[in-house]
Amino acid sequence: MPGVKRDDLVVRDGSGLTCAAGGLTIDPWRGVETAVITHGHSDHARRGSGLYIATEASAPILRHRLGREIRLRTVDYGEPIDFGPVRVSLHPAGHLLGSAQVRVEHRDEVWVVTGDYKRDPDPTCAPFEVVTCDVLISECTFGLPIYRWPDARLEFDEVNAWWRACREMGRTAVLSVYSLGKAQRVLASVDACIGPIGVHGAVDPLCRVYREAGVKLPEWVKVSPDSAKQLKGCGLVLAPPSALGTAWVKRLAPVSAAAASGWMRVRGRRRREGLDRGFVISDHADWPGLLRTFEETGARRIGLTHGSTGSLERYLRGIGKEAFSIDTRYVGEGGDEIEAKGEGGLNEVVS
Numbered sequence: 001m002p003g004v005k006r007d008d009l010v011v012r013d014g015s016g017l018t019c020a021a022g023g024l025t026i027d028p029w030r031g032v033e034t035a036v037i038t039h040g041h042s043d044h045a046r047r048g049s050g051l052y053i054a055t056e057a058s059a060p061i062l063r064h065r066l067g068r069e070i071r072l073r074t075v076d077y078g079e080p081i082d083f084g085p086v087r088v089s090l091h092p093a094g095h096l097l098g099s100a101q102v103r104v105e106h107r108d109e110v111w112v113v114t115g116d117y118k119r120d121p122d123p124t125c126a127p128f129e130v131v132t133c134d135v136l137i138s139e140c141t142f143g144l145p146i147y148r149w150p151d152a153r154l155e156f157d158e159v160n161a162w163w164r165a166c167r168e169m170g171r172t173a174v175l176s177v178y179s180l181g182k183a184q185r186v187l188a189s190v191d192a193c194i195g196p197i198g199v200h201g202a203v204d205p206l207c208r209v210y211r212e213a214g215v216k217l218p219e220w221v222k223v224s225p226d227s228a229k230q231l232k233g234c235g236l237v238l239a240p241p242s243a244l245g246t247a248w249v250k251r252l253a254p255v256s257a258a259a260a261s262g263w264m265r266v267r268g269r270r271r272r273e274g275l276d277r278g279f280v281i282s283d284h285a286d287w288p289g290l291l292r293t294f295e296e297t298g299a300r301r302i303g304l305t306h307g308s309t310g311s312l313e314r315y316l317r318g319i320g321k322e323a324f325s326i327d328t329r330y331v332g333e334g335g336d337e338i339e340a341k342g343e344g345g346l347n348e349v350v351s
């Protein structure tokens with residue numbers, strides 16, 4: 001892999017991002033002895049590992065997604081755990097409830113692996129923390145200059161206005177959202193006075209997990225043949241993208257379909273997906289957010305993974321930074337912003 005040095009503390013091997021000195025792998029894509037998990041999205045938290053290390057807030061999400069029986073050791077943000085000579089701690093990533101960056105310290109060197117992160121405020125999780133480091137391995141799902149997010153508050157005002165307009169026209173407002181993270185952020189941010197809120201069966205248990213963790217969410221109902229009658233023509237319904245265009249939506253007809261995603265920034269995307277509206281609401285860092293993070297951490301080397309690694313690497317080299325790309329097994333164009341079709345949306349976007 002270009003840019004990787006022989007004695008690097010964290011390297012990409014057959015299992016993922018591995019720290020051999022500590023005997024651990026971060027977000028491994030196959031079973032390993034010790035897995036450090038940044039967050040519960042399916043392209044980061046996978047089955048089959050002997051021991052999982054994650055934040056306390058992630059525990060119910062991981063148990064929901066990976067099974068109650070997993071061996072899980074939880075830590076608070078900032079609480080160090082030693083793996084032989086390597087000290088590991090988890091720090092808020094601002095991506096979703098319990099999401100973390102992984103700080104790995106060995107001898108006098110500090111590496112940080114961000115996992116997915118965002119710099120914008122989110123009422124459902126702890127805000128991103130800048131962690132000073134020598135080497136930063138950053139996701140860059142939206143690592144192109146066209147990706148600049150509008151103020152999220154204004155975008156949620158637009159969601160509210162759309163929902164009100166749908167209600168006036170007697171349509172159900174169906175919003176496509178990722179079932180973990182985005183759904184709960186939307187639920188916590190919309191004006192629940194406008195009408196009833198319904199959620200798809202894949203979204204419902206995760207909303208419960210959030211509420212049990214103390215995140216303030218308005219009332220919602222799970223969409224069922226009965227509740228569909230109350231929601232029809234007036235409600236806001238949150239559903240994974242895989243549910244749109246299926247028989248499931250028909251019980252809510254007539255509907256107006258929209259999506260909340262960073263991909264809505266791309267002209268034509270909304271039309272191609274047959275949506276009436278698109279809202280630019282992302283749980284990832286945008287271009288300015290990525291660059292700001294690289295600066296603020298003070299990293300002297302920057303590794304890039306998940307996304308537009310090549311172009312961002314060239315950009316960074318062009319401004320005199322030492323940058324390198326790390327390929328990933330996941331080539332889904334949307335990372336976790338696109339939810340693969342399948343029961344509960346738990347299938348991965350895998351190459």
Ligand SMILES: [Zn+2]
Pocket residue numbers: 039041044095116336
């Ligand atoms: Zn994610």
